[in-house]
Amino acid sequence: MLKIRRVFLSFKKFLPKNFRKAFLLLYIFGLVLGLILTLVYAFVPSFVTCASFFAENFCTPAGIFLILALSLPGYLVAGNILALLPEIPWVPSLIIVIVTSGAFYFLIGLLIDKKRRKKISVSGINKLVIYLSFGLLLLFLISLLQAII
Incomplete structure (x- = not known):
């Protein structure tokens, strides 16, 4: 039992103090890693x-797939907004x-930081997960409705 506690405490040292920066840096690191994998x-x-x-079944280089997977929140939010605008060049769209x-991951980290300052209960974590899931499902629904229309 004592060894498990030591492992948990040593793992706790590696947790970031500021999730806002950690999530944003992990996103940027993932984008850079995706670019490197694309060059490979x-x-x-x-x-x-x-x-x-x-x-839709598709095959793509692993680096581009990683970048697409990490940027999915941006595609869901900004993609729905950009679809309403007339044709714009690909660089500003990207x-x-x-x-x-990046703003999405920053806000997720901000929510986690705010919840860490308070006494976290299981019901609070469940509510947060439910709200995030419904938000993402709503964005998927908007994307699917635009594809149908």
Whole structure:
């Protein structure tokens, strides 16, 4: 029992003090890693990931897949807003999606930081998970409705 407590305390040292910065830095690190993996794809062409998304099967280099997966919140939020605008160039669209994803991860970290300051109960964590799940499901629903229309 004492060894388990020591392991838990040593693991607690590695937890970040500020989740806002940690989530944002992990997102940026993931984007850089995705770019590096995309460059590696030029030398290793078998470095491909296949997936199914919204009933569409596609194969893409692993680095691009990582970037797409990490930027999914930005695609869901900013993509729905950008779909209402007339045709814009891809560079501003890409920047808007990346900034929106970064803001999403920053806000998730901010919520976790606020909850850490308070006494966290199991019901509070459950409410937070339910709200986040409903928010993401709402964004998926908006995306699907726009695809149908």
